[in-house]
Amino acid sequence: MKKLTERTKRLSPSMTLAISAMYKELVREGKDAINFSVGEPDFNTPEHICEAAIDAINDGFTRYTTASGIPELKEAICKKLKEENDLDYTPKNIIVGTGAKQPLFNAFLALCEEGDEVLVPSPYWVSYSEMIKVTDATPVYIDSAEENDFKVKIEDLEAAITPNTKCLIFNSPSNPTGTVYTREELSAIADLAVKHDFYIISDEIYEKLIYDGEHVSLASFNDEVKKLTVVINGMSKAYAMTGWRIGYAAASEEIIGAMNKLQGHSTSNPTSFVQKGALAALEGSDESVDAMREQFVKRRDFMVETINNIPNISCRKPGGAFYVMMNIKELMGEEIKGKIINNSMDFALHLLETAHVATVPGSAFGIEGFVRLSYAASMEEIAEGLNRIKEFVS
Ligand code: PMP
Numbered sequence: 001m002k003k004l005t006e007r008t009k010r011l012s013p014s015m016t017l018a019i020s021a022m023y024k025e026l027v028r029e030g031k032d033a034i035n036f037s038v039g040e041p042d043f044n045t046p047e048h049i050c051e052a053a054i055d056a057i058n059d060g061f062t063r064y065t066t067a068s069g070i071p072e073l074k075e076a077i078c079k080k081l082k083e084e085n086d087l088d089y090t091p092k093n094i095i096v097g098t099g100a101k102q103p104l105f106n107a108f109l110a111l112c113e114e115g116d117e118v119l120v121p122s123p124y125w126v127s128y129s130e131m132i133k134v135t136d137a138t139p140v141y142i143d144s145a146e147e148n149d150f151k152v153k154i155e156d157l158e159a160a161i162t163p164n165t166k167c168l169i170f171n172s173p174s175n176p177t178g179t180v181y182t183r184e185e186l187s188a189i190a191d192l193a194v195k196h197d198f199y200i201i202s203d204e205i206y207e208k209l210i211y212d213g214e215h216v217s218l219a220s221f222n223d224e225v226k227k228l229t230v231v232i233n234g235m236s237k238a239y240a241m242t243g244w245r246i247g248y249a250a251a252s253e254e255i256i257g258a259m260n261k262l263q264g265h266s267t268s269n270p271t272s273f274v275q276k277g278a279l280a281a282l283e284g285s286d287e288s289v290d291a292m293r294e295q296f297v298k299r300r301d302f303m304v305e306t307i308n309n310i311p312n313i314s315c316r317k318p319g320g321a322f323y324v325m326m327n328i329k330e331l332m333g334e335e336i337k338g339k340i341i342n343n344s345m346d347f348a349l350h351l352l353e354t355a356h357v358a359t360v361p362g363s364a365f366g367i368e369g370f371v372r373l374s375y376a377a378s379m380e381e382i383a384e385g386l387n388r389i390k391e392f393v394s
Pocket residue numbers: 039098099100101102125171174175203205234235236237242245246247
């Protein structure tokens with residue numbers, strides 16, 4: 001039999017999705033498991049969004065749409081970008097895709113190829129490295145320190161630039177660290193891109209989940225950086241719409257044109273009636289988003305305080321998203337419940353097996369000595385999960 005491609009052989013499976021699948025399997029077996037793994041709001045999608053999609057189905061809005069998305073949704077996206085992010089775009093600068101993942105994937109495919117280097121601040125979201133590998137470009141990781149709130153230093157970014165640097169993938173608020181960069185820090189990064197002429201893919205999917213600080217879009221500093229930037233955003237996190245699979249990108253007509261060709265030959269339009277739901281989300285009030293954010297901030301504070309009161313583990317207080325990076329360095333090499341814990345994967349798997357608490361090992365995000373906990377879970381689940389972690393590590 002002929003062999004599969006090298007391209008797929010060098011990819012790792014998505015660890016966030018793999019651990020989440022293990023959690024679901026435990027639940028299926030009847031185990032009382034707690035899920036701190038996948039980053040997914042536990043709230044229901046707001047009713048007015050569901051109703052808009054149901055109405056669309058009932059009205060027969062069930063056929064192909066323009067591959068890049070329906071015009072009224074693209075217009076609503078332009079309005080949002082103008083009002084909330086100070087960005088001027090026309091519908092020709094917009095592509096709507098299947099989740100934020102697909103526009104991200106297509107942006108990498110449009111911008112990067114063999115020989116190109118992509119700057120990746122680390123720790124990074126699992127899928128960036130693998131998407132870059134699919135394009136045959138090379139990810140160049142720039143480490144950040146916990147003491148610096150997991151922010152990359154501008155001098156470290158600059159030191160990593162070579163003539164082959166094609167692109168920077170940037171994510172604030174960040175998955176997995178929850179780090180929110182300041183306006184000044186972002187401005188310096190924008191200047192760097194203009195000075196060295198590389199593209200930025202700016203993944204802003206957690207913009208509405210900021211508890212300390214403000215969201216500033218990297219493309220908003222000036223026209224030069226705007227031309228170099230692909231803004232990625234989506235409905236999954238802000239509107240609790242993970243299963244709907246809808247997101248979008250905004251960029252120059254040239255970049256959107258290239259992404260549109262890829263989309264036209266792969267998935268075509270995102271689901272027709274889902275686009276109507278997304279339109280309702282953007283046009284409706286953000287009351288439900290505000291209510292979710294209020295809950296998230298309480299959960300964050302509770303999780304951070306509880307972790308820091310447990311011996312041998314600790315964490316920083318992140319400014320956004322719904323993740324905490326829990327430092328487990330003191331436990332490395334220690335025996336816990338009959339097993340020596342040598343790395344974050346050992347910790348996460350043993351915790352899942354013995355205490356039925358699902359977390360994601362730092363190694364999935366390019367960092368050791370940490371596991372990521374999502375606090376997109378109820379207060380009761382957070383309290384119970386952290387109790388089990390306390391029992392596990394003590
Ligand atoms: N970017 C980041 C940083 C994420 O955490 C996620 C979560 N899945 C995505 C993109 C993709 O989001 P979506 O579910 O809209 O594809």
